[in-house]
Amino acid sequence: MRERYVNNMKSYKDILPTRKEIIMKASSEIDAFDPMRELAEKLHPDKVFLKVDEIIDETKDSKTFKLVPDRENGTERVPYFRAGQYISIKSEINGSKITRPYSISSSPHDALKRDFYTITIKKKEGGFFTDYIWNNWKVGTKVESSGPLGYFYYHPVRDINNIVGLAGGSGITPMYSFAKDIVEKDLDIKFTLFYGVECEDEIIYREELSKLESQSNGKVKVIYVCNKPGDGWKGCTGYLSSELLSKHLDMNEDMTFFMCGPKAMYEYLDVELEKLNIPRRRIRKEAYGEVDDISKYNDFPQAIKDETFNLIVNVGKGYTTIPAKTTETILVALERAGIEAPSHCRSGECGYCRSRLIAGDVYIRDDNDGRRIADKKYGYIHPCATYPTSDIEIKIPTVQRS
Numbered sequence: 001m002r003e004r005y006v007n008n009m010k011s012y013k014d015i016l017p018t019r020k021e022i023i024m025k026a027s028s029e030i031d032a033f034d035p036m037r038e039l040a041e042k043l044h045p046d047k048v049f050l051k052v053d054e055i056i057d058e059t060k061d062s063k064t065f066k067l068v069p070d071r072e073n074g075t076e077r078v079p080y081f082r083a084g085q086y087i088s089i090k091s092e093i094n095g096s097k098i099t100r101p102y103s104i105s106s107s108p109h110d111a112l113k114r115d116f117y118t119i120t121i122k123k124k125e126g127g128f129f130t131d132y133i134w135n136n137w138k139v140g141t142k143v144e145s146s147g148p149l150g151y152f153y154y155h156p157v158r159d160i161n162n163i164v165g166l167a168g169g170s171g172i173t174p175m176y177s178f179a180k181d182i183v184e185k186d187l188d189i190k191f192t193l194f195y196g197v198e199c200e201d202e203i204i205y206r207e208e209l210s211k212l213e214s215q216s217n218g219k220v221k222v223i224y225v226c227n228k229p230g231d232g233w234k235g236c237t238g239y240l241s242s243e244l245l246s247k248h249l250d251m252n253e254d255m256t257f258f259m260c261g262p263k264a265m266y267e268y269l270d271v272e273l274e275k276l277n278i279p280r281r282r283i284r285k286e287a288y289g290e291v292d293d294i295s296k297y298n299d300f301p302q303a304i305k306d307e308t309f310n311l312i313v314n315v316g317k318g319y320t321t322i323p324a325k326t327t328e329t330i331l332v333a334l335e336r337a338g339i340e341a342p343s344h345c346r347s348g349e350c351g352y353c354r355s356r357l358i359a360g361d362v363y364i365r366d367d368n369d370g371r372r373i374a375d376k377k378y379g380y381i382h383p384c385a386t387y388p389t390s391d392i393e394i395k396i397p398t399v400q401r402s
């Protein structure tokens with residue numbers, strides 16, 4: 001062993017003069033073609049142009065949209081991704097430029113070999129963007145998105161290959177991609193998926209999940225949990241409680257928990273997982289998207305919840321003043337005013353909307369605060385996760401155009 005190590009070191013030393021010679025002879029001009037840069041741009045493009053190829057009705061209020069590359073607009077292939085990631089869809093609605101993140105429900109294999117993504121969207125009561133998609137997207141509609149983003153994926157160095165998925169409602173979408181990925185690549189992962197719904201007819205991908213279960217050689221197991229079951233329901237009932245989890249899991253095993261669903265579910269599950277002594281490092285949450293009603297949080301300044309403040313926005317060389325409600329993020333205020341601000345995750349995580357707070361006070365929830373320590377110190381905020389609690393002034397970055 002030691003001899004091999006010494007030989008390796010020796011051959012490394014032998015390479016050094018040759019390497020130095022090559023460097024000295026190299027041109028100082030930047031290569032017009034750089035294969036690594038080309039690969040990086042293909043894997044992580046800033047913009048992806050897609051086209052709706054098929055629309056599938058999943059349940060009474062959820063649809064799956066199959067998206068293929070829009071070659072006329074310059075996207076040759078859909079970029080590869082990790083199961084669990086999302087794309088941020090961009091649209092202009094009534095003069096407002098808006099983005100919304102959606103998990104990719106298809107698998108990485110679908111992207112690589114079949115060149116498509118699917119996203120599954122549940123219609124939301126009063127949902128501005130989902131209403132728009134449901135009423136306007138048809139086969140052939142052109143769609144602009146970001147490249148795949150987000151950190152909600154299994155990583156072999158960080159996570160245990162014994163995964164427990166905790167999905168609520170449409171939070172099933174990245175979990176479906178996980179299950180498909182495990183089966184298609186025959187990954188060495190055990191995946192136990194708890195899928196909680198209010199009513200049985202809300203279950204999405206039921207047939208597909210049962211097919212994956214049977215193809216998985218025991219690696220994938222799905223446990224449906226229905227809160228208001230009908231007469232013929234044979235599965236579990238209630239919520240994803242600690243009792244229910246411990247009944248179906250071997251609590252002596254080490255596991256990584258992935259949760260995706262409404263934010264209220266996270267608060268509930270945090271308590272349930274604590275009862276089971278699951279360490280925080282073993283819990284991963286899909287964080288994208290805004291909080292539905294920020295005023296429900298205990299530490300939110302209730303006394304000013306109906307206030308609207310003045311927001312002075314400095315973008316480029318210009319200033320403009322717009323109204324900003326305390327219960328809406330600064331990003332929403334900008335979009336309502338037709339100001340194009342950069343955004344992807346809308347949950348404080350990706351940092352794409354990072355802006356400077358020049359003056360005023362704001363409310364930021366700890367669990368939505370993805371800022372670096374230096375950014376906190378020097379007055380930077382993520383407008384997608386920041387709420388005004390006084391008149392404020394901010395400087396936002398200009399949106400890069402291709």
Ligand code: FES
Nearest residue numbers: 344350351353384
């Ligand atoms: S859009 Fe991701 S941090 Fe604001």
